[in-house]
Amino acid sequence: MKSPTKHSLGGLPITNRVRGTILHCTRYQTLSKSINLSLFSLFLISPPIIFFTRNIILQEEVNNRLAEELMQEVRNQINDGIKLQRQLELIESIDRLGLSSLFHEEIYRVLSVLSLNNCKEVILCGLRSTAICFQLLRRFGFQISEGIFDDFMDGDHDAFLPTLSDDVIGLLSLYNASYMAFPGEKKMESARSFAEILPGSIESAIGHALDLPLHRRMPWMEARMYIDMYELEDGMSPALLHLAKIHFNKVQSIHQKELKHAGSWWTRLDLGKTISFSRDRLMECFFYVVGIVHHPDYGFCREKLTQVGMLIATIDDVYDVYGSLEELELFTQIIDRWDIKGIVELPYYMKICFSALNDTINGVANHLYLDDRLEAIPYIKRVWADLFKTFLVEAKWHKKGYIPTLKEYLSNASISISGHVILFNTYILLKCKISKETLQQLQDFPNIVRLPSLIFRLCNDLATSSAEQERGDVSTSIQCYMKETGASEEEARLYISMLINDAWNDMNREYSACSKPQFSQRFIDASINLARMASFMYQHGDGFSAPSHQIKGSIKSLLLNSISNNLYERDMQ
Template sequence: MAAAGVMSDLVTDGSKRRSANFRPSAWDYDFVQSLRSEYREERSMEQVEKMKEEVRDLIRSEMPLVEKLEQIDAVQRLGLGYHFEPEIKNALQAIIDGATDTAGAFDDGLHATALRFRLLRQNGFTVEQGVFQRFMTEDASSFRESLREDIKGLLSLYEASFYGFEGEAFIDVARTFSSACLENVKGDNDVWVRKIDHALDMPVHWRPNRLEARWSVDVYEADQRDCSNPILLDLAKLDFNVVQSVYRDEVSKLARWWVNLGLNKMDFCRDRLMEHFLWNALMVYEPQFGAFREMSTKITCMITLMDDVYDVFGSWEELQLLTKFIERWDISKIDELPSTIRTCFLAMYNTTNEIGYWTMKERGFNIIPYLHKLWVNQGKTWLEEAKWYHEGYKPTLEEYLNASVTSIGGHVVLFCSYFTTSDKLSKETLEYLCNIPNIMYCSSLILRLTNDLSTSSDELARGDNFKSLHCYMNETEASEEASRQHIKSLVQDAWKQMNKDAYGYNPCPRPFLGACLNLARASQLFYQYGDGHGIPDRETKDNLKSILIQPIPIKQ
């Protein structure tokens, strides 16, 4: 299906259409389609399997507690954890079994205690915040001043503090204390300063796996102490390149789909196929889940396309009609829609049905009714936001979030992560996810708020609705800086709730839970230095190059 060749500058009432002046894609699709795998030949795969056996033996081997913790941390930071989940679980269970009391405490220093706390929570084990109590003052209001010189311990404490749950006061104090101490660290040790700067820029818990792996390879290679097991570094390099080759094949096919669809020629909307693929590769990065990256990248393209129709292109009357078509999910009277909007709706309709066909064929389950329900929710919230714009209405923060956490599209993408990564679908789970459980809401809330913090000024300048920051400012008369701090506190609260849902008991499949965490991580990444999606400048392009274009050099 080709896109409409001509788009009228006028809406049906004769008024001029708005324009967001989005930048064109920064990528040449002929180049993207030419990408080929370089590390998927039999020789590379045999090397990976051989090295994996050596690392398994390493994880199973006996060693002092701190060394074992640091080894597990290295495996996971280097992006290798998905290969060794049973071995890591067994090693951590053995550490728990060796605890000296029921709270899981040991008579170890701050570094070991904080690292153990983080790794246990990160891998789904129960560990109480009380393990930190012995490092605190008698009234448990702050950490002991003598700890200020323990740089390694402070860094571990800081990283652990981002795994806190709602209501854990010790963890909140840990973050405040450790971050204040680390910000004052000076010294000649370049590796340690680099690690501290990296953590303060963004904690490891908020960083996507593939990009953290790429950064960690460089740092572990620079720090001889971390290279005591060179097999880890060798495997990390080769595995990164093998996974990159998988991504290259996938994005090459997606570029061909996007160009054939013709929507890259639509000049009113954001052409962001590559950024959409990066987003979804960061969400579900394991190579075996290519179906998710393909289906969800297509869905993300449709979300952005339709969002721009509602935000920029369509008139109020056209958007009301479009929403009715989404609700009916029927193309029998499609000619009632204006040409360009008709093309966009057909693209969404056909893409959804193609994904439904794939799921029926591969999973034996019809998910179209569930996807349709989510699209209807999207359409209603897009229309509500359009109504605010056309009526000049300024919503409260609560009103805004009730609509915008849905309209940003995270719910649809997260739903895709279930049916594309699970072999056994159930009606009960599909219905549960369509009702948006708390972990999906929190993940989408982080996406919404981080987006708002980075894009609000640009969007207001072109006449869009208020965003969360401005809703709060208008409602409370707070300053912009105070409002930013409030929105950032909402992000931190959402992370605490999501931590509890992801690392406590949850009946949802692990790949889905990981996708919820990783959607939030990708959001933190894309919007850390501005609108890395709408205006994909240096940071986003560099990240794409790291993930897709530039393999890690390997000495032969």
């Protein structure tokens, strides 16, 4: 095959390049129009003042001194014999404010005692405290039965007592707790159905509470939103509130430096200009990565995961938008063999992709000890090769107009969504224990990877299916189910939503089983955060490729706009 020249990217007509169809030319143009100026480009045009003023003023020594004083005050509040109900509410607030890592010992000490006593004292405190206790115990890996709610149900334990319907705050806590359910827990199903019928006033009082269950929210975004809500709560702890603001601003300043560094990498790579048809979504990608691992100590992980995410998006567009089937097959074969010499056969833009991919893989592995690096690199290459094989399958399905069965589709699409590659690289980057056995287990798509990937895929399908069908893309799970069963689109969407709920329940059980895992807790948290990010980003449309005003606002509040902290500012004067 004659290799295209360096200028072939712009020189050949789109109709010859993209699977050889006029239809795909239209699809390319439609996609190009939908890819507007990236948020990062807008940031470069008009950088927020915060980068040059506020975060410079916040001196580290003042920040640390205030934080230590406030942390000690909050510790005293946890330990100083306050009522059990207040203690649980305080721990819940600490967790929602993103501060649980600062009070790890105190939280586990309280929850350990409750777990040993089977929460008998908590039940006497009422529905709200019982629901919070149940949620926290499962959240932090303790064993707790759904039977904790028996005292709030009728004699047969089939339904919750009607008198509870007036306890609005208790119902809200029950609603959130119900999303910690394991498969087959009928009482938790009953709890969700009962709590979903909340008085309308609760929505205006608590805003986003019913928009997305607490367990399925992006934790760091929840911390930012809850800071504003907590400030208005009766009985809030001023020390905890100000600590949360200081901590958020400190972590945000770290993320901002990382974002600027990521922008420099992307500019140097110049891949966005070389492959001009691809999505330039650096800000969205970094936001996604922060949602998976936000802890300030994981900066190297975020740096490399952002690079991984940008390459996934770019090469996905090569398969979806631009590459001919012949080129895609050749590219997939060369990646599968990792044939560096074979790249001379590739068109220029694919050579650039291969080179960037090779550099990124080496960058991910280079922080490992030599023996671990030699062990890990073949596995990293294999999960990338497996991803591109699924991209190729979808390209072939599209060319043939083939609609697979739902089972066949999910077998391929659960990998093509890229969760496997993201989590495999996350495991390496979090400096988890490297062994041949663990790497092989991760490569074999275990539940800790499969379930969040499935949720990622199905949430994506629900959000993007209509737009993708207009562009003539490959069928999603919705179309596959409709063709296979004769269901309407509405029925198909309900079925896919049910699959998402089932996957969440399976994942809850999986993470409970992982409370003494071969996988570290930080990797388990990252894994479930991938599913949470999918729920958040695709809740109201395609939050990655075509972010809504709401998503853009969330990105700005999390990454660009600091929080005013009057107590902190007075102390500095």
